[in-house]
Amino acid sequence: MGLWRKIMRTGRVAEPAPARVPGEAPSKAAELAGSVQIRHVDAGSCNGCEVEISSAFGPVYDAERYGARMVASPRHADALLVTGPVTRNMEMALRRAYDAVPEPRLVIALGDCARDCGVFAGAYGVAGAVSDVVPVDVEVPGCPPEPEAIVAAVRRLTGR
C-alpha cells in the first residue's frame, strides 16, 4: 500500500515531449516506421555514456515513448548503440554484433569517443573510432552526451 500511495503522490515524472529537432533521418529509418529496437554495445566506454543512456531511457526523458526499446540480442535489434572508442579487444565483437543484426540495420555512435576516439585517440589499445569498424548512420556528440541529445537521436530513427 505504501508503494501505491507513493505512485499516486508522485504521478507522472516524464517531462513533456519536446518538439522534434529537425534533421535528416537516415533513409533506412523510414522502413522502421516508428519502432526501433536498440542493442547497446559498449566498445570500450568509460561508462559515462552508459549513465546517460539509462537516464535517457529512465522515467524523466522516457525515450521509450517514441517507440524505441532496448533489447537483449542484436538479432532483435534494428540499431546498434555503440559507445566508447573501439578497443582492440572489442573490435571483432563489434563487427560480429553488426553482422548479427538483420537488415535494415543502423548504427548510432554515441559520445565523442565513439565518433573520433576522444581523449583516447592514438592510445595503444584503441583500434579506432566506430566508423572505422562499422558504417555509422547517426552520431551523437558530447562527453557524455546529454540525455536530451540521445533522445533526439533516437527520435530521428523512430520518426516520432
Place this chain on the structure above:
Amino acid sequence: MVTGALGTGLQVIAVALGSPLLVGVMRQVRARLEGRAGPGIGQPWRDLRKLLRKEPIAAHGTGWPFRAAPLLVAGTALVVAAVVPLVTTVSPLDGVADLFAVTALLALGSVALALGALDTGTAFGGMGASREMAVLALVEPTILVSVFALSIRVGSTSLGQIVTATVEDPLAVVSPASVLAAVALAIVTIAETGRIPVDNPATHLELTMIHEAMVLEYAGPDLALVEWASAMRLSIFLGLLSSLFFPVGIATAGAGVLAVLLSVLVLVGKVAILGVLLAAGEVFMAKLRLFRVPELLAGSFLLALLAVAASFFLA
C-alpha cells in the same frame, strides 16, 4: 449454428488482432505507474509490422526444428483460440478439444519453441529450453487438477459445458472449489505466460531469462511470429480465466448475431481489465529467484487439490 460459427470466427480474429494491443495496454499501464509516458498501446503492432519487413536470418548450424518452431507456436495458439469458448459457447468446434486438449496444445507450442532453441546449440538457447520445460512440467499437474475441480460440478471437461453451467448458475463461482481453482489457475497463467514473478518479459539479463532466452536467435518475421504467438497465448489464458470464472456476456445457445457482436466487445473489455490488473500487480512485485518458482507452483498445486477436495466434501 450460424451464430456459433460467426462467434468462433470473430473470436479468432479478436485474439489474432487484439492480443498485441493487450500487450500494448499492459506496457502502457506499467509505464504510467512508473511515472513514464509510455509508447502507446499500438506500439506492439508497430513492432510486429517492422519485424515483418526485416530480413530473416538462418544462423549457421540450425535446421528445420529452428525454422518450424515459430510456425508451430503460432499455429497452436490459433487452434486454441478457435476451440475455447471466449465469445460463444456453441462453437461448431466445441467437440474437437476439451480443456485437457487445450492444455496439451498450448504445451505443444512451448515444446516447439524449446526445440527451436535447442536446435541453435547456443548456451542461452539450451538454458531457456531447460527452464521452460522444468516450469512446464511443474505447471501441468496444477492445470489438470484444477480442470478436474471445475469439471466435477458439470460432470464434463468440455469447456463449452463448464462455461454454460456457470452462465446458468453464476453464483457457483463463489463456491470454495471454484475460488481455489481460480487462484491456482491464475498462478499457472502467470507462469505459463512468463510474467513476473516467474519470468520477466522485459529483462536484458540472459542469466535470469526463461522465455526470452529461447528466442534470442530469432530475427525478422520469425521473431514477429514468436512475439505474436506469445501475445496470443497471454490473451487466450486471460480470456479463458474470464470465461471460466466470469462468463458474463458470452453468447449461449440461441443468441442472435447482435448478441455475438456484443459478446466480442465484452470479451475485449474483460481481457483488458485482467491485463491491467496483471500489469499493475507486476509493478508491485519483484521476480522470484528461479529456484523459488517451484515453491510457488507447488503452492498452486496444493490449492488445486484443495479445490477438488472442497468440491467433493463441501458439495
Place this chain on the structure above:
Amino acid sequence: MNLVGTLFVASLSCCALAAAAALTAPAKARLWLAGLCTAAAGACGAAAGVAALAGQSWSAWLPGLLPLAGARLALDPLSGAFVVVTGTVAVCAAIHGIGYCRHGLDGRVFQAVLPVFVASMLLVPAAASVSTFLLAWELMAVSSLLLVLAEHRRNTSVRRAGLWYAVMTHLGLVAILVGLVAFAAGAGGESFAQLREAGLPPAVKTVVFLTTLAGFASKAGIVPLHVWLPRAHPEAPSHVSALMSAAMVNMGAYGVVRVGLDLLHGGPAWWWLLVLAAGAVSALYGILQAAVSSDLKRLLGYSTTENLGLVMVGVGAAGFLAATGIPVLATLALAAALLHVVNHAAFKTTLFLSAGSVLYATGVRDLDALGGLRDRMPYTTALFAAGALCASALPPGNAFVSEWLLLQSLIHAVPGSGVAGAVTMPLAVGMIALSAGLAVATFVKAFGVGFLARPRSAEAGRAEEVPPVMLGGTALAVACCVALAVAPTVVVPALGRAVAVVFPGRDVVSGELTLRLAGVSGVVSPLLIAVALLVSVMAVLVLVRVAATRRARRAARLWDCGAGPMSARMEYTATSFAEPLQRVFDNVLAPESDVDVTPMKESAYLVERVRFHARVPDRIEHRLYDPLIAAAAAVGRRARVLATGSVHRYLGYGFWALAGALVVLVVLW
C-alpha cells in the same frame, strides 16, 4: 481350425522356420532369412490377433504336447489385443534387426533364439491353462535372458544386467507359480475355464492375487520391482530392447487383467487401489529417473516403467470402479489401459529402434556425447522426433488419446466412488499430470539434446545414415503411431471387445470423427485436432508469405555475444538440461556428486586439475535392494560352516532332515 487358429499356427510355424533358418543357413543369407521369417511370423500373429479382436475365438487342446495335462491354447479378444501388439512389434524389430545385427550379432544362436522369444510372447497370452501359461512364461524369460546376454563379451556391464534380470525374472516366476498353483489347487483343475468357475474363499483369493501381482508387476517393471528394467533394456541389443520394452512388459499387464479381473472376477476395492497406487508411483518415479538420465536407452527403459505404471493405473482404476459399482467407468478405464498398452508399444518400438540406429551409426548412447544428428542422419532424426512427440502425450501424438481416456475415467469417478475415490482420484490425476509434464521435458531433452544442434563427440560427428532396411523397420512403427493417433475411433471400439471379455455388454466410445465416451460426457477429436493444426500452420505460413517483405533469408553466424565461435562444449548437455528438475526433486532423487581437486606441487592454492563427478543412482535399488543383497550374502557366509566338504556330515544332514520330517508327519497326522 478357423481363421484365427490357422493364422496363429502359421505364425508359430514361421517362428520355427526362422529358428531353423538361423541355425542352418550360411552366414550371408542368415540375417535376411531369419529376419524375414520372424517378420512373417509377427505379421501372421498380428493378423491372428486382429481376427480374434474382431470376435472370432479359437481354442485348442493338445493332450500329447505336455505330460499330465497337455497344452491348452485359446485366443479370445483380450488375448488377441496382446497378440496383435506382440506381432506388430516383432515385424518392426525383425526388419530393423536385419540391418542392426550386421555388426557382430549375426551368430547362429542369437538369430535362432530371437524367433523363439517372439513365439513365447505369442504363446503367453494364448495359454489357457496354468501349466501352459507357466511354461510359455518361463520360455519367454529364458529366451529374453539369452538375448540380453548377447553382447556380454563386449561389455562387462551386460553380465551384471543379465544377472539382475535372471534373478528378478525368476523370483517373479516363483511368485506367479505359487499363486497359480494355489489357485489351481483350490479350483480343482488347471485350465483357465475351470479356474474361472472356481469358488475360492476370500483369503485364498487374496493370496493368489497378491502373489501373482508381485510376479506380474516385476515383469511390467512396476516400482519397487523395476530394478532389472533400467539395467537390462539398455544392455540388450536395441531391437531386442524394443521387443522387451514394447511387447514383453505388456505380459505383466496382461497377467494382472487375466488373473485379477477375468479368472478371479475382480475383488475387494483395496486390491485395486494397491494396483492403482503402485502404478501411479511407478509412473512418477520412472519418468523422474528418465528425466535426469543421460543414457538414451536407460532413459527409454525408465520411460517404460512410467508407461506401464500408467497402464496399471488404468487397470487398478478399472478394478476399483468395478468393485465400487460403476461399471461404465470401469469399462472406460480398462479400455484406456489397453489403448495405452497399444500406443506405448507403437512409440516405444519407434524410439528403441531409432536409438538402435543411433547406436549402430555412432556406437554412443550417452546423450551428452551425441547431438548434431539432424544433418547426418535426417531420416532417423525425423523418425525419432515422431516417436518422441507420441511419447510426450501431446496432440497430435497417439499417447495423448490414451492418457485422455485414462484421465476421463478418473475424473468422472469422483462423485460416485465415495470417499476412497474422492481421496485417490485427485491424487492419481495429479501424479499422472506431473508424469505427463515430466515426460514432455524428458523427450524434449532426448530429442533436442540428442539429435539437434552440433555433435559433441567425434563419434557423433562421423555418424552416417543407417541402411534402408533399418529405417524401414522404424518407419513401420511410426506408421502404426500415426494410424493410432488419427484413428482412435476405429481402434478403441476394437479394444472394447477385449474389454468385454472382462466387463461384458458395454460400448466404450462412439463416433467416427470425434471420440464420444459412452455413458459419461466427454468428447475429443484427435483427427480434427491434427487437421486443425495442419490448417492453422499452413495459414500462418501463408500469412507470413503475404505480410512479410520478400527479403532473402541470410545465413549468419550464431550469435555468440561477439566472443568467437561457439564450440560444442558450450552447448547444453542432457545433464545440464535436466539440472533444474534434478534440483527441484532433490529430495526424491538424492543425486550424488563429488569434486576431486588435485593441487599443484608448488602450492595448495594452485589447482592442477578438478574432476567433477555426478550421478543419480536409483534410490530404490540403493535403499531396498542393497541391504537385502548384503543380508543374503551375510547369511551365505555364515552358512559356510555347515558345508565343510565332509561327506559324512552331509549324510548326517540327510538323515536328520528325514527323521525330522517323519517326526513332523507323525505329530501332525
